[in-house]
Every structure is written in C-alpha cells, then in structure tokens.
Amino acid sequence: MINFNLFVLPFSLGLIYLLIAIGKSWYLWIKALPAHDKVKLKAGIRHPQLMLGAIREVFMEGLIHRKMWLRNPLMGYMHTSFALGWFLLIVLGNIESRFYSGTHLNAPYYPIFLKFFIHDKLVIFFEVYTVPGIFRFLMDFILLFVLSGLFLAIIKRQKSKWFGMKRAAEYQLTDQISLICLWMIFPMRLLAESYTAGYYGSGGGFMTQPLGGFLVSITPLPSDFIAYTMWWGYSLALGIFFITLPYSRYMHIPTEILLIFFRHCAIQPRKWHSAFSDVEVHACSRCGVCIDVCQLNDAGITDSQAVYFIRGVRDQYVPDEISRKCLVCGRCQEVCPVGIRTDSLRLIKRRELFSSQPSDYSFLPTASLSRGESPRQGGVAYFAGCMSHLTPSIIRAMKGIMEKAGINYVQIDENRSICCGRPLMIAGKDRQANDLITANKELIRQTKAELLVTSCPICYRVFREEYTLPIRVQHHTQFILDLVKSGRIPLQAHFKKVAYHDPCDLGRGSRIYSAPREVLAKVADLVPVINECSDALCCGGSLGILNVSQQQRDEMTKISLSTLMKEQPEILVTACPLCKKTFSKHAEIEVKDIAELVYKAIPG
Amino acid sequence: MKDFGYSVLKDETIDYDRQDMRIAKYVLLQEPSIQLCIGCGSCSGTCAAGHFTEFNIRRVHTLIRRGETRLLKKEIQKCMFCGKCQLVCPRGVNLRNLILSINKAIEQIG
Numbered sequence: 001m002i003n004f005n006l007f008v009l010p011f012s013l014g015l016i017y018l019l020i021a022i023g024k025s026w027y028l029w030i031k032a033l034p035a036h037d038k039v040k041l042k043a044g045i046r047h048p049q050l051m052l053g054a055i056r057e058v059f060m061e062g063l064i065h066r067k068m069w070l071r072n073p074l075m076g077y078m079h080t081s082f083a084l085g086w087f088l089l090i091v092l093g094n095i096e097s098r099f100y101s102g103t104h105l106n107a108p109y110y111p112i113f114l115k116f117f118i119h120d121k122l123v124i125f126f127e128v129y130t131v132p133g134i135f136r137f138l139m140d141f142i143l144l145f146v147l148s149g150l151f152l153a154i155i156k157r158q159k160s161k162w163f164g165m166k167r168a169a170e171y172q173l174t175d176q177i178s179l180i181c182l183w184m185i186f187p188m189r190l191l192a193e194s195y196t197a198g199y200y201g202s203g204g205g206f207m208t209q210p211l212g213g214f215l216v217s218i219t220p221l222p223s224d225f226i227a228y229t230m231w232w233g234y235s236l237a238l239g240i241f242f243i244t245l246p247y248s249r250y251m252h253i254p255t256e257i258l259l260i261f262f263r264h265c266a267i268q269p270r271k272w273h274s275a276f277s278d279v280e281v282h283a284c285s286r287c288g289v290c291i292d293v294c295q296l297n298d299a300g301i302t303d304s305q306a307v308y309f310i311r312g313v314r315d316q317y318v319p320d321e322i323s324r325k326c327l328v329c330g331r332c333q334e335v336c337p338v339g340i341r342t343d344s345l346r347l348i349k350r351r352e353l354f355s356s357q358p359s360d361y362s363f364l365p366t367a368s369l370s371r372g373e374s375p376r377q378g379g380v381a382y383f384a385g386c387m388s389h390l391t392p393s394i395i396r397a398m399k400g401i402m403e404k405a406g407i408n409y410v411q412i413d414e415n416r417s418i419c420c421g422r423p424l425m426i427a428g429k430d431r432q433a434n435d436l437i438t439a440n441k442e443l444i445r446q447t448k449a450e451l452l453v454t455s456c457p458i459c460y461r462v463f464r465e466e467y468t469l470p471i472r473v474q475h476h477t478q479f480i481l482d483l484v485k486s487g488r489i490p491l492q493a494h495f496k497k498v499a500y501h502d503p504c505d506l507g508r509g510s511r512i513y514s515a516p517r518e519v520l521a522k523v524a525d526l527v528p529v530i531n532e533c534s535d536a537l538c539c540g541g542s543l544g545i546l547n548v549s550q551q552q553r554d555e556m557t558k559i560s561l562s563t564l565m566k567e568q569p570e571i572l573v574t575a576c577p578l579c580k581k582t583f584s585k586h587a588e589i590e591v592k593d594i595a596e597l598v599y600k601a602i603p604g
Numbered sequence: 605m606k607d608f609g610y611s612v613l614k615d616e617t618i619d620y621d622r623q624d625m626r627i628a629k630y631v632l633l634q635e636p637s638i639q640l641c642i643g644c645g646s647c648s649g650t651c652a653a654g655h656f657t658e659f660n661i662r663r664v665h666t667l668i669r670r671g672e673t674r675l676l677k678k679e680i681q682k683c684m685f686c687g688k689c690q691l692v693c694p695r696g697v698n699l700r701n702l703i704l705s706i707n708k709a710i711e712q713i714g
Contacts, residue, residue, distance in 0.1 A: 324701070357707040360681035363657040386652050386686040416655040419686035427685060427704065436684060543687050546704060549637060550696025581691055 010239030032275035044265030072164035081149025140205030169288030178248035181241035195227035290332035299552035328544025350428025379408030381449035385456030457506035502536035503576030527567035541582030623671025634705035647689035
C-alpha cells in the first residue's frame with residue numbers, strides 16, 4: 001500500500017469509535033421515542049420543506065452559530081471559525097484529495113493527511129491559476145481562520161469578559177482532556193504541514209511554505225523526523241479527541257443536529273424523562289451563556305445554574321437541592337443558543353423527586369359557588385388568585401373597572417379560593433394539582449361565563465396550558481386592553497412617569513409583552529428600563545424556587561428593582577400580585593398593579 | 605367505678621426523651637429557617653386550605669417540634685402549596701420548602 005503509514009491509526013481508530021458511538025446513541029434515542037413521535041419523525045423526514053428548514057438551521061446554528069453572533073461578535077467569530085472552518089477543511093480537503101488520487105474512494109484518513117502523502121512540485125505564492133494552487137491557498141487560508149479562532153479561545157479562558165461573559169462554566173476532567181486535544185489538533189496540523197513543506201521545499205501554501213522553510217532552518221534535528229513526529233501528534237490529537245468526544249461536552253456537536261431535526265418534526269418535551277430529554281441534555285455545549293443571566297448569582301448561588309443542572313442530569317447525578325434551587329423564571333431558556341428547554345428539564349427532575357408525595361384534597365367543595373356568586377350567563381368569570389388575595393387593592397380595582405364598564409361578572413374566589421395548581425406543578429406535583437384543577441374547572445363551568453379573567457399571571461399560565469377550558473382565558477391586562485379599545489372605559493391620562501416590570505409567567509411564560517404596554521401608554525408616561533420584555537428580571541418572589549432564604553430573595557429583589565429605576569419613575573407598575581407584593585417591601589416609590597392605575601384613570 | 609358525671613382528661617404530658625424527634629431533626633436540617641418562627645399564626649390566618657378545613661400550618665409546626673407525629677401524615681396532605689403563608693410570614697420562614705421537607709421526612713421514616 002502506498003498511501004498508508006502507521007501514524008494514521010490513532011485517527012482512524014478514533015474515527016471508527018466515534019462513528020460507532022454516535023450511531024449507537026442516535027439509534028437508541030430514536031428507538032426510545034414513543035410511537036407517535038416516531039410517526040412524526042417519519043412524516044417529517046418525507047416532508048422536503050421541513051427537512052430544508054432543519055438543514056438550514058443546522059447550517060446557521062451548528063456551523064455559523066448565528067445566535068452566538070447576536071450575543072457577542074467576538075464569541076460568534078470564535079465559534080464560526082472553529083465549526084465552519086473545520087467543516088470547510090474537511091470538505092475542501094476531500095475535494096482536493098480527489099485531484100491527486102484520481103478516485104472517488106479514498107480512505108478517510110487520506111484527505112486529512114494529504115500533505116504527508118503528496119508533495120507537489122509547484123511552489124509559487126498565490127498561484128491562483130492552477131487548481132492545486134487554489135486549493136493550497138484555500139486550505140492554508142481556512143487553517144489560518146481556524147487558528148485565529150483558537151487564539152481567541154485561549155484568550156477567552158483568561159478574559160471571558162471580552163466575550164460578553166462575566167462568568168465561564170467550570171469544566172470536568174473529561175471536558176478538559178477533550179478541550180486540550182481539540183486545541184492541539186490545528187497547531188499540530190500547521191506544524192506537520194509546515195515541516196513537511198519545508199523539508200521537501202514544496203507543497204505548502206502561502207502560510208505553511210514560508211513557515212516550514214523557517215522552521216527547518218532553525219531546527220537542529222533532522223526535519224523529516226520532526227515532520228513525521230508532528231504527523232503522529234496530529235493524528236493522536238484527532239484520535240484522542242474523537243474517543244473522548246462522546247463523554248465530553250463536545251457530544252453536543254452530533255446531538256444538536258438530531259435535536260434540530262426532532263424540533264422541526266414537532267417532537268415536544270414530555271412530562272417525564274424521555275429520549276427527547278436525553279437528546280436535550282447531550283445537546284448542551286456547556287457554553288455557559290446561561291450562567292450570567294441567572295439571578296441566583298445575585299443571591300450568591302453558583303452551583304445550580306442550568307449548565308450544571310443539565311450536566312448533572314447527563315451524569316445521572318443531581319443532588320436534591322440543585323433540583324429545588326431554580327427560580328423557573330425562564331431566563332436561561334431564553335438565551336440558550338441550542339434552544340434547550342431548561343425549565344421543562346428542571347420540572348421533570350422535580351416530578352421524579354416529589355410526585356409521589358401524598359395529598360388529600362377531599363375537603364374541597366364538590367363545586368358550588370358560594371353565596372352571592374350566582375351564574376353569569378355569557379358574562380365574565382373573574383378569578384383573582386391566591387396572590388391577589390394578599391394584594392386586595394388589585395381585586396378592588398378590577399371589580400371597579402368591571403362595574404364601570406358594565407360587565408356582567410362573577411368572582412369565583414370571592415370568599416375562599418382554591419389554588420390554581422401551578423404552585424404544586426412547579427414543585428413537580430402535577431398529579432396532586434389535578435384535584436385542584438378539577439375542582440376549579442367545575443366552578444368555572446358553573447359560572448356559565450364565556451370568558452375567564454384572572455389577575456395572576458401564575459394562574460393565567462396554568463389555565464391556558466393545563467386546564468383545556470371550553471371558554472377563553474385572559475389575563476387582566478389583555479381584558480383591560482380590550483375594554484379600552486372598545487371604548488367601554490373612558491380614560492383620563494395622568495402621565496406620571498412609570499416603569500413597567502414584566503412578570504415571568506406573563507412575559508416569558510405567556511409571551512404577553514405588548515398588551516400591558518399599550519394599556520400603560522393610555523394612562524401614563526412609560527419610561528424604559530434596563531431589562532425589558534424577554535430579558536426582564538424576576539422580582540425575586542418566584543414560587544419556582546424552593547430553597548433559598550428570605551435574605552437571598554431580598555438580594556435578588558433589590559438588584560431587580562435597581563434595573564427598573566434607571567429613569568427615576570414615579571410609580572413602578574407590574575401586572576402580577578406576587579411581583580407587587582415582593583417589590584413593595586423594598587421599593588422607595590409606589591408599586592402598583594396595572595389595574596389599579598387604570599381604575600384611577602377612569603373619570604368620575 | 606362510680607360515675608361522677610365527668611371524665612378524666614388523658615395525660616398530655618410531653619416527655620421529650622420519649623417523643624419521636626426524627627422528623628423534627630430532619631426538617632430542621634432541611635429548612636433551618638423554621639427556627640425563626642415566632643408563632644404569630646399569620647401563615648395559618650391566610651392559608652387557602654385553612655379556609656376549607658382545620659388545617660393549620662402553625663399547629664403542624666408545633667406538633668413536629670414536640671415530636672407528636674401521629675396526626676401529621678394526614679394533616680400535611682391538605683396543603684395546596686400556594687405559598688401565601690410564606691409571603692405573609694414576618695420572619696421569612698421558607699414555608700413551602702418546610703412542607704416539602706416534612707413530606708420527605710414522612711416518606712423516609714414511614
């Protein structure tokens with residue numbers, strides 16, 4: 001065999017191992033999908049438009065890393081140079097090798113180590129008029145591109161701030177070994193190709209040829225021996241990287257592709273740990289973007305962020321308290337470049353922990369509206385929610401608004417309120433929450449109303465997602481906006497400076513950003529805040545987190561407040577009773593619900 | 605025995621050496637903030653489940669601290685976990701985690 005040398009073995013064995021490992025994982029994950037998801041997958045694969053969309057996303061996110069660019073250009077460049085650069089090296093290297101071998105069936109190592117086997121005679125700078133010359137230029141250019149990314153990656157270890165990251169994820173041993181091998185690959189390639197080009201005096205491109213000449217001239221040892229050693233080093237770096245890849249964070253590279261295809265086939269996360277969750281946790285690249293956005297940092301908690309939690313799930317070891325320690329505010333999910341549903345993963349873990357705890361809600365009334373709560377045919381059923389009972393001014397304002405607008409309404413939880421169930425669900429107790437849901441659904445049905453309005457975003461979300469109600473559900477911000485638009489409540493603007501805080505479950509949880517702002521624009525002068533809409537901070541009162549102290553909550557609340565005070569508003573407005581209650585404790589200005597502001601603006 | 609028309613109350617003396625303090629110990633470890641409790645009863649006053657039943661989280665707490673765990677298992681199941689108690693607590697006791705921990709303790713001790 002002419003085109004063979006022992007040094008290709010580490011690479012070749014590594015590649016074979018890697019392909020088997022990825023193939024096995026993919027096969028097991030797809031096999032473990034429930035039947036209806038398999039049907040979706042099969043249908044999706046036959047749908048060319050869906051597949052084109054998926055391939056496009058693989059290209060944009062997997063190679064270009066579009067979301068990384070949007071986050072920070074330096075970070076984007078670093079990722080593009082590694083992913084796209086390496087991809088192009090492989091593709092162009094393959095095409096290049098065809099010119100020399102004259103066949104389409106090359107051993108996989110042949111294009112990778114092409115320069116070892118081939119020593120072209122032509123050596124002219126930027127020899128763009130020959131096909132081998134173009135390739136030699138391109139290959140060197142792309143190698144330089146990748147090396148520039150490597151340079152940035154090394155800087156990033158020290159100066160992650162330049163890349164828009166205050167904190168970087170901490171890595172385990174397997175990750176570090178993989179990382180070192182990955183970093184070694186391209187410098188080894190550069191050295192191997194340069195020494196070879198230098199030794200033969202030909203065959204290199206605009207970078208490797210002069211560098212090779214220089215290296216050979218300063219190396220006292222025989223340069224063919226050095227070159228050969230470098231080829232071994234290059235092959236070993238590749239081989240070890242391939243073998244450690246399935247056990248390190250770099251498993252995200254093959255897994256993300258599968259995840260993108262799953263998503264395009266509309267496969268959804270399930271309530272319990274499933275093949276989809278497995279794919280999600282393996283698709284986590286541990287880039288650490290989720291760390292900075294996590295407000296638990298403000299409370300001095302640094303071991304519970306999504307990246308560490310997901311790593312725990314992947315390693316099948318998550319301490320109890322890590323599962324409990326999450327605001328479930330959804331901020332990490334919002335910024336995850338891979339689009340991992342971090343919240344649903346956390347809730348899956350909580351279900352495993354707490355769903356077996358017994359409950360007994362037999363005391364709940366078998367659904368009868370209490371005194372004064374007569375059915376309202378075709379009217380509005382108003383559900384204030386537990387939290388609103390702690391902020392009665394919201395309930396008063398809502399009732400006032402509905403009365404002024406002449407709405408035919410009944411309040412379901414006037415005297416006694418049954419919890420909506422979300423606080424239980426957020427602790428993983430879905431089964432227990434079902435009893436509450438059944439009781440509330442029966443009450444809602446008895447009102448004979450056509451529209452359910454709630455003042456609490458927590459209730460709103462669970463009504464929408466879990467109740468499957470036959471009637472429409474609105475949060476009061478949407479309801480008030482409808483009333484204002486239809487002219488049922490005349491408003492007299494006061495134009496005080498107000499800042500609006502997006503509650504987690506209304507904003508990120510339910511994607512309602514514009515309704516409250518439209519209402520506020522009618523009654524006040526809305527000033528900008530630092531973190532708005534999907535980037536809004538949690539007030540710190542979240543029901544999602546179970547094990548932080550009040551002091552830690554207070555820290556989060558204070559920092560959250562400070563982002564809202566940028567333009568010195570006169571009133572802080574929110575649309576959630578829990579946020580209002582939490583902020584009221586620390587705010588130096590008035591904290592009001594949007595309903596209170598509107599009620600006050602109704603003349604007469 | 606002669607019927608005097610009244611009964612003798614059962615002895616309610618609590619002997620800490622004889623009480624089952626396992627749940628108390630576990631819960632204290634899991635949620636140390638309960639040591640801040642001043643027994644004001646705000647939690648029970650606002651309790652959503654308390655509006656329907658006799659459920660009283662303050663009493664549950666007292667029972668645990670006394671090691672009277674007989675009635676606990678049934679009682680704790682009534683909590684709807686809404687978190688109002690935690691919001692009104694003037695001492696910042698982490699009541700939702702307390703409930704979870706009590707449940708966990710019962711689960712483990714049986």
